[in-house]
Amino acid sequence: xxxxxxxxxxxxxxxxxxxxxxxxxxxxxxxxxxxxxxxxxxxxxxxxxxxxxxxxxxxxxxxxxxxxxxxxxxxxxxxxxxxxxxxxxxxxxxxxxxxxxxxxxxxxxxxxxxxxxxxxxxxxxxxxxxxxxxxxxxxxxxxxxxxxxxxxxxxxxxxxxxxxxxxxxxxxxxxxxxxxxxxxxxxxxxxxxxxxxxxxxxxxxxxxxxxxxxxxxxxxxxxxxxxxxxxxxxxxxxxxxxx
Amino acid sequence: xxxxxxxxxxxxxxxxxxxxxxxxxxxxxxxxxxxxxxxxxxxxxxxxxxxxxxxxxxxxxxxxxxxxxxxxxxxxxxxxxxxxxxxxxxxxxxxxxxxxxxxxxxxxxxxxxxxxxxxxxxxxxxxxxxxxxxxxxxxxxxxxxxxxxxxxxxxxxxxxxxxxxxxxxxxxxxxxxxxxxxxxxxxxxxxxxxxxxxxxxxxxxxxxxxxxxxxxxxxxxxxxxxxxxxxxxxxxxxxxxxxxxxxxxxxxxxxxxxxxxxxxxxxxxxxxxxxxxxxxxxxxxxxxxxxxxxxxxxxxxxxxxxxxxxxxxxxxxxxxxxxxxxxxxxxxxxxxxxxxxxxxxxxxxxxxxxxxxxxxxxxxxxxxxxxxxxxxxxxxxxxxxxxxxxxxxxxxxxxxxxxxxxxxxxxxxxxxxxxxxxxxxxxxxxxxxxxxxxxxxxxxxxxxxxxxxxxxxxxxxxxxxxxxxxxxxxxxxxxxxxxxxxxxxxxxxxxxxxxxxxxxxxxxxxxxxxxxxxxxxxxxxxxxxxxxxxxxxxxxxxxxxxxxxxxxxxxxxxxxxxxxxxxxxxxxxxxxxxxxxxxxxxxxxxxxxxxxxxxxxxxxxxxxxxxxxxxxxxxxxxxxxxxxxxxxxxxxxxxxxx
Numbered sequence: 001x002x003x004x005x006x007x008x009x010x011x012x013x014x015x016x017x018x019x020x021x022x023x024x025x026x027x028x029x030x031x032x033x034x035x036x037x038x039x040x041x042x043x044x045x046x047x048x049x050x051x052x053x054x055x056x057x058x059x060x061x062x063x064x065x066x067x068x069x070x071x072x073x074x075x076x077x078x079x080x081x082x083x084x085x086x087x088x089x090x091x092x093x094x095x096x097x098x099x100x101x102x103x104x105x106x107x108x109x110x111x112x113x114x115x116x117x118x119x120x121x122x123x124x125x126x127x128x129x130x131x132x133x134x135x136x137x138x139x140x141x142x143x144x145x146x147x148x149x150x151x152x153x154x155x156x157x158x159x160x161x162x163x164x165x166x167x168x169x170x171x172x173x174x175x176x177x178x179x180x181x182x183x184x185x186x187x188x189x190x191x192x193x194x195x196x197x198x199x200x201x202x203x204x205x206x207x208x209x210x211x212x213x214x215x216x217x218x219x220x221x222x223x224x225x226x227x228x229x230x231x232x233x234x235x236x237x238x239x240x241x242x243x
Numbered sequence: 244x245x246x247x248x249x250x251x252x253x254x255x256x257x258x259x260x261x262x263x264x265x266x267x268x269x270x271x272x273x274x275x276x277x278x279x280x281x282x283x284x285x286x287x288x289x290x291x292x293x294x295x296x297x298x299x300x301x302x303x304x305x306x307x308x309x310x311x312x313x314x315x316x317x318x319x320x321x322x323x324x325x326x327x328x329x330x331x332x333x334x335x336x337x338x339x340x341x342x343x344x345x346x347x348x349x350x351x352x353x354x355x356x357x358x359x360x361x362x363x364x365x366x367x368x369x370x371x372x373x374x375x376x377x378x379x380x381x382x383x384x385x386x387x388x389x390x391x392x393x394x395x396x397x398x399x400x401x402x403x404x405x406x407x408x409x410x411x412x413x414x415x416x417x418x419x420x421x422x423x424x425x426x427x428x429x430x431x432x433x434x435x436x437x438x439x440x441x442x443x444x445x446x447x448x449x450x451x452x453x454x455x456x457x458x459x460x461x462x463x464x465x466x467x468x469x470x471x472x473x474x475x476x477x478x479x480x481x482x483x484x485x486x487x488x489x490x491x492x493x494x495x496x497x498x499x500x501x502x503x504x505x506x507x508x509x510x511x512x513x514x515x516x517x518x519x520x521x522x523x524x525x526x527x528x529x530x531x532x533x534x535x536x537x538x539x540x541x542x543x544x545x546x547x548x549x550x551x552x553x554x555x556x557x558x559x560x561x562x563x564x565x566x567x568x569x570x571x572x573x574x575x576x577x578x579x580x581x582x583x584x585x586x587x588x589x590x591x592x593x594x595x596x597x598x599x600x601x602x603x604x605x606x607x608x609x610x611x612x613x614x615x616x617x618x619x620x621x622x623x624x625x626x627x628x629x630x631x632x633x634x635x636x637x638x639x640x641x642x643x644x645x646x647x648x649x650x651x652x653x654x655x656x657x658x659x660x661x662x663x664x665x666x667x668x669x670x671x672x673x674x675x676x677x678x679x680x681x682x683x684x685x686x687x688x689x690x691x692x693x694x695x696x697x698x699x700x701x702x703x704x705x706x707x708x709x710x711x712x713x714x715x716x717x718x719x720x721x722x723x724x725x726x727x728x729x730x731x732x733x734x735x736x737x738x739x740x741x742x743x744x745x746x747x748x749x750x751x752x753x754x755x756x757x758x759x760x761x762x763x764x765x766x767x768x769x770x771x772x773x774x775x776x777x778x779x780x781x782x783x784x785x786x787x788x789x790x791x792x793x794x795x796x797x798x799x800x801x802x803x804x805x806x807x808x809x810x811x812x813x814x815x816x817x818x819x820x821x822x823x824x825x826x827x828x829x830x831x832x833x834x835x836x837x838x839x840x841x842x843x844x845x846x847x848x849x850x851x852x853x854x855x856x857x858x859x860x861x862x863x864x865x866x867x868x869x870x871x872x873x874x875x876x877x878x879x880x881x882x883x884x885x
Contacts (some may be wrong), residue, residue: 028520035521035522038749041802050795057314057484058631060319061629063316063483065309065541081632095469111799115563117310118310125423129420132370132374135295135419135698137366137372137373138369144384150377150378153377154377154409157375158405161311
């Protein structure tokens with residue numbers, strides 16, 4: 001397979017970036033999208049050029065490091081998939097690809113396709129946890145959790161913190177990310193006690209990091225690689241409303 | 244050769260850790276903030292350690308190379324975590340987990356450490372549940388368990404196929420909670436490139452900011468490495484692409500002994516490679532072996548057929564045939580070698596790469612028929628989805644194809660009972676150390692070890708070290724600090740300006756992986772190992788001559804990062820081969836073809852090799868030290884899973 005790639009190159013946040021066009025040929029259809037970029041980078045090294053920088057790590061869809069907007073969609077247009085789990089066979093009919101970084105003010109570009117998502121860490125630091133001391137927890141079966149709640153908490157907890165929800169949102173809101181954590185912890189008896197303070201602190205932090213608010217576009221749910229539902233946002237609003 | 248000692252307590256096994264805890268020195272709460280600890284790596288061991296030390300009131304600085312501490316590779320662990328809760332009332336106990344782990348490791352681990360691990364396994368589950376880790380539950384609301392590779396009890400706690408993710412997020416959140424508190428600081432996108440030694444003590448690290456390229460020194464009272472394993476030495480492995488040995492290798496070169504480097508685990512259930520340009524391999528959780536049946540065609544003519552067209556009587560359920568007692572749940576090393584034997588005989592399935600089909604079937608049709616599609620989807624849904632998105636095949640309809648791949652490294656920095664390396668003030672936790680798993684790790688015990696080290700062991704032993712030593716502050720203009728900084732900067736320039744830049748880091752990494760997979764992978768043999776040592780030395784020379792890094796060093800430059808990691812892997816690869824050559828026996832994952840029974844079982848030599856091989860760096864040849872393993876409580880037996 002042969003592709004024409006228009007890839008966003010940007011030296012750093014202070015210098016404007018632009019698309020640069022590359023050609024890559026003889027790509028096997030079982031090659032992953034990131035392996036295709038690896039091969040392009042090998043070509044660049046051979047030509048004495050600086051490589052295209054992009055984030056990746058586990059390459060199995062769980063670490064949340066990879067990003068990229070491909071032909072307008074964060075993580076490509078395949079549903080419930082991270083970029084690292086895309087294969088070139090998925091692009092049989094789209095041989096011209098536009099590859100950009102996740103775009104949001106709260107995710108400043110570091111270089112090329114890499115953005116700074118440390119604002120997500122700051123949101124967790126502001127309260128996205130249960131305040132338990134280490135070393136003296138009660139027996140694990142002392143607190144029972146009904147299975148439906150445990151399963152639902154798990155679904156919310158599968159968020160990988162990639163930021164696709166922000167990248168696709170017209171408001172660059174991180175509400176789905178915040179709501180998923182609030183819902184995960186609120187559904188469990190251990191997390192119930194701090195729920196309201198936690199929700200307020202995390203939302204305040206989200207705002208001070210410069211993310212926008214939710215206005216119900218629901219694009220976030222559509223691009224979430226883990227299929228996290230916007231019902232998490234309703235649940236968060238319930239937590240905030242009950243005082 | 245000289246001997247080294249673990250300094251573990253004596254007396255009844257069940258009292259050792261408690262007795263030791265009492266003998267460890269403490270630091271009063273008001274004095275803790277005067278002590279500074281550097282933690283490298285934020286996986287299960289690192290994050291849980293930072294959380295615990297931070298909460299106790301120590302000054303902690305953590306670093307990780309990823310863009311967030313939550314992305315450490317612990318996140319990818321799928322199957323579960325063992326604990327001796329015995330909630331299922333099926334005869335489990337601390338003693339049984341201890342025994343299983345020692346036996347699973349083929350009698351090459353230290354009794355005191357493993358017993359402590361089994362004791363702590365119960366506290367870990369309590370801690371994780373209190374943090375809100377959403378483990379699987381029964382309809383009654385109680386925690387659910389499953390059995391896992393190599394055991395006959397159901398002691399594994401799990402969160403669907405994402406147990407590592409959920410446990411890491413628990414530790415990450417606990418770590419984040421401490422970051423709100425001024426005692427703990429963290430820097431992401433920062434890679435440790437050197438260990439700073441002052442008066443024979445570890446007193447700091449040199450770190451490269453991966454965004455700006457700036458190299459800086461950070462000093463402290465002691466340093467803890469929780470930097471994971473080195474499976475990526477093989478190039479293709481199930482590890483995340485960034486996983487590397489550089490922190491542990493720098494420590495080795497500063498005097499920390501490297502133990503059992505050749506003990507590397509090849510996991511049986513990975514998705515086979517499909518082509519030459521593949522960048523990594525994907526593990527399918529071992530839990531699939533609970534319900535999936537592994538088979539290969541009996542006749543090579545059937546290897547290219549659709550599996551549905553191969554008659555039942557023409558299928559060889561080889562694990563069930565060879566190991567009737569454990570069958571498809573045989574330990575990882577045993578199952579992997581069996582699959583290799585089948586494929587080497589020309590009975591493998593799947594894509595042909597370099598003349599061989601490297602795959603066997605993992606078939607769920609029997610369990611789907613028994614439990615129904617929904618029940619199977621509930622248990623393994625995410626794993627099946629992952630398989631089908633990678634391969635484009637539907638495992639509900641056609642059997643999965645699997646093949647062994649490098650997955651975990653039992654070897655690592657040698658540590659004593661306090662998890663301190665041979666360098667004073669340098670500790671190692673999690674996969675970065677060599678302890679607990681001997682020559683083969685059992686399923687669901689890596690998460691357990693990482694968290695035992697981070698939440699429960701290191702916080703106590705690090706405090707003891709700080710209490711017992713009077714450490715004067717090391718300034719940034721200390722000659723050792725200045726020298727370490729200079730060494731790092733000089734080395735970076737060597738990568739940037741090779742005499743004849745020609746090949747990318749990937750080129751060298753692939754070459755190294757090829758050599759090691761053949762010589763030091765699932766089967767090892769003296770002549771091949773000797774040749775590999777020569778070949779790797781040649782590759783190293785070629786690396787320094789021809790390494791090509793484009794771009795500049797004071798910038799985000801992933802090619803430069805890779806170059807540094809690859810050359811450390813090259814050096815480690817040589818040591819792995821030397822270790823494998825030295826160990827003239829087979830044990831656990833270390834299979835020397837000269838020391839296998841006719842049936843392919845490991846022939847252990849307890850008279851000669853019941854020791855941990857710990858290597859000391861020397862400029863010419865590494866020097867071997869032995870820690871003799873004394874089995875006071877369990878008599879080593881032949882590890883038989885038939």
